[in-house]
Amino acid sequence: MNIIVIGGGAAGYFGAIACAQANPEVQVTILEKSNKLLSKVKVSGGGRCNVTHHCFTPSVFAQHYPRGAKQLKEAFKAFGAAETVEWFERRGVKLKAEADGRMFPVTDNSQTIIDCLQRQAAHVSVSVKTGIAVERIVPHPDKEGYTLYLNNDKEVQADRVLICSGGSPKSQNYDWLRALGHTVQEPVPSLFTFNVPGSPLKELQGIAVPQARVRIAGQKLEYEGPLLITHWGYSGPAVLKLSAWGARLFHDMNYRFTALISWVHDQTEESLREHLQSYRQSHPKKVVTTNPFFGLPQRLWKTLTGIAGIAEETKWAELPAKNTNKLVEALLRMPVEVDGKTTFKEEFVTCGGVDLSEINTKTMESRLHPGLYFAGEVLDIDGITGGFNFQAAWTTGYLAGRAMASSIS
CATH class of the missing domain: 2.40.30.10 (Translation factors)
Structure with missing residues (x-):
């Protein structure tokens, strides 16, 4: 079974790892349109990577999201800040909390987080390909799965698709998702x-x-x-x-x-x-x-x-x-x-994205297209500064990855 993850950022990596770990029988591939992987992780927090926030009560954590608070409140009960800290620490990356609650790797170096994610992806046999953009997704009319049309005039078949393409300040960059029938809340800058x-x-x-x-x-x-x-x-x-x-x-x-x-x-x-x-x-x-x-x-x-x-x-x-x-x-x-x-170009956050009413936020699966999942900033979810946007990426990626794995028998 072939699973494609679109986007090599925080949510994409976390979703791909969660899926491959939960179901070793599936082949998981990350497609990243640029030649840079985990680029926001690299620049976050002045190059230190603000992984999450030191708040382990889901209902309180969710109050830091101008958009998506209600849905994330439940999601954080399944995988929140405490689980994130444990996830990284079990893989050799210890986090520390600063006076304002922001949490960073003790190394104060975002490369520590990047290395951990890439090491873990390789460990569970996730394939990563750069310079490949998905321009169109077409559901198979008579069976499960999707055809993905790529920028190199090629196409690829997928049994499940996880879209982690990130936020964008340009409305037209969501047109390929509107073509699937999804409603997109107009993007405007935040932070x-x-x-x-x-x-x-x-x-x-x-x-x-x-x-x-x-x-x-x-x-x-x-x-x-x-x-x-x-x-x-x-x-x-x-x-x-x-x-x-x-x-x-x-x-x-x-x-x-x-x-x-x-x-x-x-x-x-x-x-x-x-x-x-x-x-x-x-x-x-x-x-x-x-x-x-x-x-x-x-x-x-x-x-x-x-x-x-x-x-x-x-x-x-x-x-x-x-x-x-x-x-x-x-x-x-x-x-x-x-x-x-x-706005700081590398760290921009977008208010807007795929409407949450069209997503089952327990699994991150599209309510319009079975087998199509979303995670990260492509959704109409955004938090204030302080590690909240990364936590939304880890949480939604994890839920999507686990759900995809369990949906394949």
């Missing part, structure tokens, strides 16, 4: 940074605040987390995760909107004013611009006081009420005009 051409903080590029809150004006959309000032605008987990939750909204707004940044995430306006007033009374002769509050970096504090119109040598006792009001605004809800986004 991107905010471009702010007129940012008053442009000169502070590289400065990070450990905990800030970013809110979108006029929307019920906000996120807290580390925030990084860049020369083009704003980045860091607070922005990246917010972009995932708001992916479709931001697309509809043409990536032009007002973001409100709170540099003092744990303060209300009342508590902030009380804090400023108390400090003013205790230290009337201290210079406002040289005494940062709340652990903010000195350069950031000085810029924010400048935005509030506070002259450099102004002492707290001399600070006018109108400048105090402006400082409160700058600290609590500094408005920035976002005009565009920046």
Whole structure:
């Protein structure tokens, strides 16, 4: 029996390995259209590979997916983060958790994960072919199986097919799946940074605040987390995760909107004013611009006081009420005009893909075509940054691989 896996990424490798391991009688072949295998694994996490997240409760883990949470909640009970950690450790790759929950190989090198997957694929006799693109899939009209038409004018027969072709920002790249009758939720970018051409903080590029809150004006959309000032605008987990939750909204707004940044995430306006007033009374002769509050970096504090119109040598006792009001605004809800986004090409994540209502998410089999399976980012599943997208790939690949193996007697 011949099984074809389309795509040599995380989901493709994991699905192929799971299938071959569960049923040694089948021949499993991975077809990858490029000449690079596991390319996202290679660049993920700055070359360290953020394998998963240190959260072993499926219902909690699933809350980190703007799309696919409901279906993944059940899937993670079958194969979640705990099983992923065990899978790699049983094959000699120990993972470690960092303070923010992200998990990496102890080597801090993504090649460790690539080598493990390729070694395991070879061990269970998975065949891997590169430079071969599948252009069309045609179900056999009178029997099980499919004919796959390739880019080299050849064709191949398959008893089962697992599609792990990844996400794409271009809608036309899903046309070959639409031709099978599948509905595709329009792809739009997720996990991107905010471009702010007129940012008053442009000169502070590289400065990070450990905990800030970013809110979108006029929307019920906000996120807290580390925030990084860049020369083009704003980045860091607070922005990246917010972009995932708001992916479709931001697309509809043409990536032009007002973001409100709170540099003092744990303060209300009342508590902030009380804090400023108390400090003013205790230290009337201290210079406002040289005494940062709340652990903010000195350069950031000085810029924010400048935005509030506070002259450099102004002492707290001399600070006018109108400048105090402006400082409160700058600290609590500094408005920035976002005009565009920046995505990192190698690590892009797409919101959109094959509609989950057409997939049996216990097995990842198509409800339209028996014997056709899907896994990874080709599906309308995406998570926030932190190892969640790889976990979705491992989980859906594993479920698909095992289901394919058991479907063949």
